[in-house]
Every structure is written in C-alpha cells, then in structure tokens.
Amino acid sequence: MKWRGFSVARWWSVVLKEFLQLRRDRITFGMIIGLPIVQLALFGFAINTDPKHMPTALVIADHSEFSRSYVAAMKNSEYFDIIGELPSEEAGRAALARGEVQFVLNVPAGFTRDLLRGDKPALLVEADATDPMATGMALSAVAQLGQYVARRDLTGPLATLRGGEPPFEVRVHRLYNPEGNAQFNTVPGLMGVILTMTMVMMTGLAMTRERERGTMENLLATPVRPIEVMTGKIVPYVAIGLIQASIILLAAYFVFQVPFAGSLIAIYLAALLFIAATLTVGITLSSLAQNQLQAMQLTMFYFLPNILLSGFMFPFRGMPQWAQYIGNVLPLTHFNRLIRGILLKGSGWADLWPSIWPLLLFPVVVMGIALRFYRRTLD
Amino acid sequence: MNADAGELAIDVRGLHKHFGDKHVVNDVSLQVRRGEIFGFLGPNGSGKTTSIRMMCGLLTPDAGSGTCMGYDIVRQADEIKRHVGYMTQKFSYWEDLTIRENLDFVARIYEMPERRALVDRTLEELGLASRAEQLTGSLSGGWKQRLALAACLLHQPKLLLLDEPTAGVDPTARRDFWEELHTLAARGISVLVSTHYMDEAERCHKLAYIAYGRLLAQGTAAEVIARQNLSTWTIEGDDLMALSQRLRGQPGVDQTVAFGAALHVSGRDGAQLETTLRDAVAGSSLRLAPADTSLEDVFIYMMGRSADNFGAQS
Known part of the structure; x- marks a missing residue:
C-alpha cells in the first residue's frame, strides 16, 4: 500500500524493529512499567500537603x-x-x-x-x-x-x-523562620536536589562510558583494583560538587537573603558528606547499567523518590510511615535536615548527629554493593 | 617471575568456555616457548579472542587449566596482568587523551619507576615523539596501533598477547609492525598474535589454527602443511570458474580455490588427483602445473572439513 511515497510495509518494518529492540532492553522496559507505578504510589499515597499527627x-x-x-x-x-x-x-x-x-x-x-x-x-x-x-x-x-x-x-x-x-x-x-518565608526552606533544600541530580548523573555515566568505548577491557587487563577505579573516578566530582554548593550558597545569601545561623565550616562538611554519599550512588548505578542510556534512566529513577520523599517538596511528617521509612534511607532527606538545621536553626554537632551518621553509613553500604557488581573479568 | 616457569611462556591444557549454550572454546591446548612468535589463526568467531582472554585472566575457563609466564591463569590473574602485555582487538585507549597522556596513565597504573623518562623513551623508540601531544581520537589506524603496542610494552612484559593487532592497518604499517615483533622476539619476549593474514602467519615461528572453538593444527608452518598431506596443482587459462564447478566432486579433487588468474586444486590422493586433472585439461588451452601446497590451501581445506564435522552442531 503506497500513499504519496509513504510505504506502509516500510513503516511497519520500522515499528517491528523498535518493538524488538525495546523488548531486549530490560531496564527501559522495567522503567516503562515501574515509573508509573512508583509515581502513582508516591503522589497518590505518600504526598500530603496538610500533614497531621x-x-x-x-x-x-x-x-x-x-x-x-x-x-x-x-x-x-x-x-x-x-x-x-x-x-x-x-x-x-x-x-x-x-x-x-x-x-x-x-x-x-x-x-x-x-x-x-x-x-x-x-x-x-x-x-x-x-x-x-x-x-x-x-x-x-x-x-x-x-x-x-x-x-x-x-x-x-x-x-x-x-x-x-x-x-x-x-x-x-x-x-527559625518567623515570617514563614517559603524561600528560606526551599533554597537550602535546592542545594541537595541540584547536587543529587548532577552528581548521580555524571558518575552514572562514568563506568558505562568506559564500557561503551571498549576501554573497560583495557582497564581490566591492568593490575588496577576495582576500589581504585571507583573511588578514583569519584574524586574529580567531589571538587565539582563543592563548586556547585558554593554557587548555591552565594545565591542563597545574596539573592534570597536566607539567614546563615550556623557555621560555614559545618555547611561545607555536611555538603562534603552528602556529595560523597551521592557519588557512590552514581558509581553503583553506573556499574549496574549496561550503557549510558540505562544509566540516565536509573538516575531519573533514583531522582524521583529523592524529590518527593526527602521533605524537599512536601512536608516529611505529612507522609505515611512507610514513605517515611523510605525517605529515611535517602541521603537527601538527611542532608535537607542538616542544611536547614545549620542555616536556619544554627544547630550544633550534637543536634545534627542523628542526620550525620546515616550519611556516613550510606556510602559504605552502597560502595559495598557497587564492588560486588564490579566484574573483574569479562564473564 | 616464577623460577620454575621453565621453557614455556604459555602452557594451557583443555580450555573450555561456554557462552549460554554455545561452546565457544572446545578443548584448546597451547604451548608457546619463550622468545617465540606464535601465530593464532582462525576465522571470525572461531574462539581466538575468547582463548586469549582466558590466557590473560580476563575470562574464567569453564574447564581446563594452565599457566602464563608460570602463573596460574585462574588463581593468579593479578600476577599475569602485571607480567603480560595484552593488546585488545578493538582499540581500547582513551581517545580524549593525547598519546603522552595515555602512556603516562598506563605507566602510573603499573607503578613504573622513573615514569617520565620511561614515557619519553617509549615515545622515542616507537617513533611517536612528534605526535605525543596529539589527541588519540584523531589518529589513523596505523598510529593507533603503534600507540597500543607502545602502551602494552610499557611495563616491560616478557609475554605479549596481541589480538588481531593489524586489522585495518595498511601494508607498510603492517610490515613495520612485524619488524618490531621480530626485534622484540630477538630480545627474548614471547608473542602470541592472532591474525587473519596468511603472509603474517608465515612470519610466525609457530602456528595454531582454530575453527568452531577447536584447535585443528599446531606446529611450524612446514609441519602444519605437511601434516595435511595435500597435493596441489595450479591451472591457468580461460573460464576457470566453469572448470572449478566441473572439477568439484570428481575423484581425487577435495578442493578448488581461485587465486587471481590461477585455480588451485588440492586433494589427499595425489595420484588420483593428477589423473583427473590431466583428463580435464586434455585437448584444451589450459596450462596445468604441480605446485607447493600453501598455508592458505591448507587452512581453507581444514575450514571446510571442520565445517562438515562440527559446524552443524555448534
């Protein structure tokens, strides 16, 4: 059947090819099914702008x-x-x-x-x-x-x-926020959100890039150890993360006039902890993903609950218990508490500790997972 | 280096590897002596790359065992990586780094002493000095291959595993490359090199031929040729394709191969082959002459036979 040079048979061959390729890309397929379910669960059940209890x-x-x-x-x-x-x-x-x-x-x-x-x-x-x-x-x-x-x-x-x-x-x-200024809450929160997005995405691509360009085989053939590769790849992004954090802090102070009640050293230490935790997530997703596209999709998949369940966008205490459990596993939740605590409340170390230890534990656990999935051979 | 490594640079026995239900490497045993250039031949997908990867610890064999430079290929992969230079089939250095940066990275990974001097010397020796600051991605195939060789020699390995190093490289660069390999071998470095090119096969001290995951022959070129016991004749003249069609399946004729203007006809039964061919050319203008059986004749013959034996089941 032809119509102004449009061949249905040719068109259909493209449709079939796309279906075949889609079916073989397990992760994309999983996202197609998984994303709507997760979004529905989060928006439908977990989010509550009128928190009670x-x-x-x-x-x-x-x-x-x-x-x-x-x-x-x-x-x-x-x-x-x-x-x-x-x-x-x-x-x-x-x-x-x-x-x-x-x-x-x-x-x-x-x-x-x-x-x-x-x-x-x-x-x-x-x-x-x-x-x-x-x-x-x-x-x-x-x-x-x-x-x-x-x-x-x-x-x-x-x-x-x-x-x-x-x-x-x-x-x-x-x-802590007598005028109820929403920006005082949002701007410090944005710091963690922006860092999550860029850190996970950049390191997410780090290992898959090696794999796609064929340089992974070369790395594997050298004596370099997995922990050396993974932590080595993370370090440059720590510097990038700290630069980003500085830009956001400058904007918070000069543009949004957010009060800086706590110490700058505490802010940077919190940022450093959070950046390290987030980078380990990126490198882990990177060693799970087969290619760069999958790494991007996994990044988005990680990003979604972070935005919704960390207390950044919606009140943490408004969420049902199960959603709070999930939220408490995410580093962004703890970082939000830290940064708001330091900037708005001027909290000291003793007050911050409940949010510090999860940020210390998190990267250790995640790095352990990453190293388990890092293959030293091509099997 | 292990003291008891003895004469053999590579000594593997009974290697097997499956990918899913495909038996990719089937009972491969190889012995490569020190200072030897060992050619590893076979068609695409015959298991060459998989075998090499098992030898340098990048893949774990399903069965079989062996040593590389005296180190166990399963348990001492780290030692092998330190003492063996492996050049991957696909160019695998960083295209967004310059030649010098690539070499410098490799030298650091291997924790080489006097790194700067070593990199400079390597650049000089391989004639890369003038391009040291060029991005690797912008190099032609020949230069990339030179860089890859330089990089896998940087940690001064005693054994080189080269996986189709000259694929996609022009004839001059290939010749230079082989000169370099012979220089290395003269210095006592052992080389296992996989290739498709027959002229390269003939420059190796020893050969192995693999097809459908099985090793079909091993030895010097002369031994490999002699073992197949083939007689070969060449026929020159017009319309050789038609003649080739006619000859196939006739008594004594096992194989006909067109080589430019000549037809090579080979068979195991020399006497029967000669009779058949003399009959075929009788009364025509075709010129018939006995010829030496070449490596290529032998490999094509082995390929055909192995396809009959194992091709269907694999």
Whole structure:
C-alpha cells in the first residue's frame, strides 16, 4: 500500500524493529512499567500537603483540669501527636532544635489561677517553622482550639468567663523562620536536589562510558583494583560538587537573603558528606547499567523518590510511615535536615548527629554493593 | 617471575568456555616457548579472542587449566596482568587523551619507576615523539596501533598477547609492525598474535589454527602443511570458474580455490588427483602445473572439513 511515497510495509518494518529492540532492553522496559507505578504510589499515597499527627511535646508547669482538657483537644484535632512531657522550656527548645518534635506546648505556672482571676493568661505554642507548609494548618488550628475548650470547660460559676473575649490567649512562636518565608526552606533544600541530580548523573555515566568505548577491557587487563577505579573516578566530582554548593550558597545569601545561623565550616562538611554519599550512588548505578542510556534512566529513577520523599517538596511528617521509612534511607532527606538545621536553626554537632551518621553509613553500604557488581573479568 | 616457569611462556591444557549454550572454546591446548612468535589463526568467531582472554585472566575457563609466564591463569590473574602485555582487538585507549597522556596513565597504573623518562623513551623508540601531544581520537589506524603496542610494552612484559593487532592497518604499517615483533622476539619476549593474514602467519615461528572453538593444527608452518598431506596443482587459462564447478566432486579433487588468474586444486590422493586433472585439461588451452601446497590451501581445506564435522552442531 503506497500513499504519496509513504510505504506502509516500510513503516511497519520500522515499528517491528523498535518493538524488538525495546523488548531486549530490560531496564527501559522495567522503567516503562515501574515509573508509573512508583509515581502513582508516591503522589497518590505518600504526598500530603496538610500533614497531621506531628510530634508534639508538652511542658506543663500547671497541671489542672484545664490543661488536660486543652491537650485532649489538641489530640482530637489530629494535627498533634503528643509524644511526652518535658521538664522545662529549655528542654522543649532543645527537642525542637534536634528536630525530634515539631511543636511544644508550654502551660506556664499559675495558668489556672490567673485564668480564674480573669487575668487572661497565655498558653505558648512553639513551632519549628523551617518548613512553613508543614506547620501552617496546625498553627491556625491552635487558636480555634482555645475558643472551643473555653466554651466547653467553663461551666457553672465560671460561665461568666465565657463571654465574648476568650479568657486566655494562645501565643504562637514560629521559631527559625518567623515570617514563614517559603524561600528560606526551599533554597537550602535546592542545594541537595541540584547536587543529587548532577552528581548521580555524571558518575552514572562514568563506568558505562568506559564500557561503551571498549576501554573497560583495557582497564581490566591492568593490575588496577576495582576500589581504585571507583573511588578514583569519584574524586574529580567531589571538587565539582563543592563548586556547585558554593554557587548555591552565594545565591542563597545574596539573592534570597536566607539567614546563615550556623557555621560555614559545618555547611561545607555536611555538603562534603552528602556529595560523597551521592557519588557512590552514581558509581553503583553506573556499574549496574549496561550503557549510558540505562544509566540516565536509573538516575531519573533514583531522582524521583529523592524529590518527593526527602521533605524537599512536601512536608516529611505529612507522609505515611512507610514513605517515611523510605525517605529515611535517602541521603537527601538527611542532608535537607542538616542544611536547614545549620542555616536556619544554627544547630550544633550534637543536634545534627542523628542526620550525620546515616550519611556516613550510606556510602559504605552502597560502595559495598557497587564492588560486588564490579566484574573483574569479562564473564 | 616464577623460577620454575621453565621453557614455556604459555602452557594451557583443555580450555573450555561456554557462552549460554554455545561452546565457544572446545578443548584448546597451547604451548608457546619463550622468545617465540606464535601465530593464532582462525576465522571470525572461531574462539581466538575468547582463548586469549582466558590466557590473560580476563575470562574464567569453564574447564581446563594452565599457566602464563608460570602463573596460574585462574588463581593468579593479578600476577599475569602485571607480567603480560595484552593488546585488545578493538582499540581500547582513551581517545580524549593525547598519546603522552595515555602512556603516562598506563605507566602510573603499573607503578613504573622513573615514569617520565620511561614515557619519553617509549615515545622515542616507537617513533611517536612528534605526535605525543596529539589527541588519540584523531589518529589513523596505523598510529593507533603503534600507540597500543607502545602502551602494552610499557611495563616491560616478557609475554605479549596481541589480538588481531593489524586489522585495518595498511601494508607498510603492517610490515613495520612485524619488524618490531621480530626485534622484540630477538630480545627474548614471547608473542602470541592472532591474525587473519596468511603472509603474517608465515612470519610466525609457530602456528595454531582454530575453527568452531577447536584447535585443528599446531606446529611450524612446514609441519602444519605437511601434516595435511595435500597435493596441489595450479591451472591457468580461460573460464576457470566453469572448470572449478566441473572439477568439484570428481575423484581425487577435495578442493578448488581461485587465486587471481590461477585455480588451485588440492586433494589427499595425489595420484588420483593428477589423473583427473590431466583428463580435464586434455585437448584444451589450459596450462596445468604441480605446485607447493600453501598455508592458505591448507587452512581453507581444514575450514571446510571442520565445517562438515562440527559446524552443524555448534
């Protein structure tokens, strides 16, 4: 059948050839099936822009019917999971700095007494507001809870306090990012995202390039050891990564005016750890992939959960438990915590340690996998 | 180097290798003496490259054992890599590096002492000095091959494994290359070289011929030819193709091969062959003359026979 020089038979031969080639390219085929499933699972189930059940600590200096009632109301709102009581306001601040809790409720001493006197005492809710998206909805709920509790609990002779004005105040302290500036959260996060993208992609191509150009056989025929090849290939990219990090930091400081609360040395050490972890991923994907195209696809496949589950784009605490488990395996999650902690909270080493050790462990494990897959022979 | 390595640079026995259900190398045994140039011949896909890769530790044999420069090919691959120079069939140096950078990299990998001087000397010896700063990717085939040889000699190996080093190289460069090989052999370096070219086969001290993964012959060129016990005649004249068709299958005729203006006819039964041929040319203008059986005649003959025996099953 021909139509203006278009031969259906010829066209069909191209279609068949593409199908045959596609069928032989296992990884591409896997991506075709795998990507939509993974995307659906992540976007459909894991992502939640209205996070609930966020860990909340209590600092209660005045135990009374009333404080219990307020706490119960917080629980009922589903935004807050009460994880325990802390002895002092300082202990509450420390828990916020370490990122163990998102909120701390302070009930000051003499709260009930002042309330009954009609002195309008204040409850204090402190929030880790580094990610404004994570805390926004919960904080607007906090104020309404006051109204509700007052109306329900002030009965009998106290009913007079129920009148128009609420009998107590709920003060909210947004720590670390008082204006709720989204850029303060996004720009440091972008650093990890950009590094993930470029580091994994560049090293991902490193081994496959040798294989495709036939130079791998030459390398294998020399006494050079796998660990020497792999770590040797990584080093130049560490330098590139640090340059990229510097560019982003300069932009963060001068263009976006992100506060630099912590030390620059800590920032660079965190970046170095993260770059090393990310490069080992790249080199591992590279030794798994058969060619450069597959290496690129694997890079994308790695990139996707990093963007969605690391707390970069969507609040980490809004994700279901299983997604948080996955997120906690990704180096980007820990780096985001580190960089936001250092820049916005000015966290010290003790506060950062929970995110440092995973970044130390990660490259060791991944490198082990890479070395297992590195073939010393051509078998 | 191992003290008990003895006379043999390569000594492998009963090598087997399968890729999937293909038996690529089937019971190959080879002995190469020190200082010998050993030619490894066979058609494409006959298992030459696979055999060489097993000898230098790049592939693990499914069965069989052996030594290279006295080191076990299965257990001492690292030692072999240090003492053997291997030149891959496909050019495998870095095209985005210059000649000097490539040699420098190789010298560093082998941790050679006085690296700079060594690289300079190597560039000089192989006539690469004038192009040292040129990117390897822009070199012609002959220069690339020179670089590859220089690079695999850099760590001063006592054994060279060369996998079709002269494929795609012009005749002059090929001749120079073989001069170089003979110089090396005179210095006591052993060379195993695979090739398709008959003229190159004749420049080797010893030969082995492999087809369908099996070793069909091994020895000096004269031994290989004599062992097949072929008689060969040449016929010159017009319309040789038609004659060739007619002769095939006639008593005594095992093979007819066109060589330019002449037809080579070979057979095991010399007397019967002569009778058949004399009858065939009788009364025509064709000129018939006895000839020496060449290596090429022998190899074509062995190829044909091995195709009949093993070709179908492999």
